[in-house]
Amino acid sequence: MLPVKLLLLLCFSTCSYAARILAVVFIPSLSHNLVFRPIYRELSLRGHQVVAVAPNPLNDSSLTNLTEIDVSYVYERNKNIQSTLNFDSYTDFWDNTFQWMMLSAEDILKDSRVQQLCEGGDKFDLVLLEALLPVFYAFGTKCDAPTVGMISMDGMLSTHTVQGNPIHPILFGDMLLSYHKPLSLMEKTWYVYYFIWYKWYYNYRVVPQCDSMVRKYLGQQLPPLEEIEANSSMAFINTNVVMNSIRPMSPTVVPMGFVQIRPPNPLSQDLQSVLDDAKQGAVYFSFGSNTQSSHCRLFIIVLRYHDRVCELKSIVEDQPMTGLERAVWWSEYVIRHRGARHLRSAVADVSLAEYLLLDVLAAALSVLLIAGIVSYKLARLVGKLTFCGCRRNKQKES
Structure with missing residues (x-):
């Protein structure tokens, strides 16, 4: 009996794997940090070695597998900037928010402790990162590790696009827009405009600025940040189908709703x-x-x-596992399989023109146009031959 127990013990000790995980959180907001801290805390309790870059560190000495890089200094810039932000419209909101987030991200990238991560053969098996900006996806490439983006709310248009979720301006688009009632024509027009603006702004302003920032602090040898972001394995979003708009989602998008909920403390x-x-x-x-x-x-x-x-x-609690259990399980899934490319939606790798079948429509219109031109030419030719034949017959009769 003893050899069997010993064999089982050896099997479990061999099959279990203590991974090295890097977690990067950069937004100076406790509300955001409260969503991410339970995830990397639980991963450390499961035996993984976790290094967390965070503005709100746990500072819990009992978590022996957790090493924290305290970047709470980003709050100082936040105090000076947040009061000046203009939120008069959705476009102003994103413009100001992205610029503010870039300043926080750059402050962290300047930190020598952060720059030294993955240097000198120091490797990680997974990079968890706050994905409101694409900046920290670069650590996946630098550390040769799969990446999982985390968002403390619903995903942005860019999040859903990267993961291959279908996007439609008036059905399921951006987290700031309301889809709980039938839209008027004016609202539909505005949503389409916002959709086009966001795609342009993110692809041609946000990503290039972030790419320049990453190259400045992490090295010019990195691939384009757009490609690095597109290579991400998964996205964890803080949503629940009961509380948020229902939308089709790729298997690589994991809703971890209410991950921050815990037993309440006594009230004052x-x-x-x-x-x-x-x-x-x-x-x-x-x-x-x-x-x-x-x-x-x-x-x-x-x-x-x-x-x-x-x-x-x-209704919300009637599910097979909690949001935290789901986030932890999928994190370890990505570690076990060195990514999740096999779950990637084909939508993620097609252009907008292909997704909207504009190439098929263009081909069909070209065929119809060519057929129309050929028919027109043939009709003219037949008409011309008929006219000439009739004219010769009349000449013979005369």
Whole structure:
């Protein structure tokens, strides 16, 4: 019996693999960081050696497999810039947000501790990165490791495009747009304009700027950043089909909704007193760390609201695994298979013209045009021959 147990022990010890994982988070916002920290924390608890670059490090000495590079200094620039951002329209929002994010990303890339990652034969088996910008996908190439992009909300148009998710301006497009009701003609027109603008802005402004930044700090020898981003294995997005718009998704896009949810801590005494004294019940919520608390006080005393929340909670939680378990399982899946190219959608590798069948339409129109021209020429030729024949007959009769 002992040899069998020993054999099983050896098998499990051989099959289990402690990987080296690099996690890079760069947005100076606790709301964003709270989504990613449980993932690399859990991976470290599962025996993987994790190096995390983060503005909000865990600073937990009990996590012996976790090494953190504290980049909380990016908050200093954030204080000076965020108040000046212009969010008057969706296009202004993205323009200002991308420029702000690039400043945070560049601050981190300047850090000598970050630049030394993957130097001197130091390798990783997986790179997890915050994917609101394509900058940190470059560490996948530098470290010779598959990459998984993580987003603390729904994916952007660029995220869905890279992973091969179908995109349609008026059905399932960008996370900022609403698809919960029938759209008016004016709204459809605006959505199409926004779709075209975003594609142009991301491909011809954001990616080139990020490419220049990466080459400046990580080396000119890297391939084009557009190719590096397109090589990513997966994207983890913080969505749930119940709470977000339903859309077709490639197997390489993993919804990890509510990954940041954990058992609640006790409320402060004053807030607990307010809620306890509410005769008909109360709901208190915050808009996150990016909005000042003075702007987000909202109390709803409605029993119907409570019932609806309980109903949604029951639906949301009715799934085979939690968002955290799903994110961890797919992270280890990518490690085991050195990527996930076999799950890649064919849509990711076709151009927009091919996706919209414009090449087929052009070929069909060309055939019809050629057929029309040939028919027209033949008709003219037949008409001309007929006319000439009739004319000769008349001449003979006369």
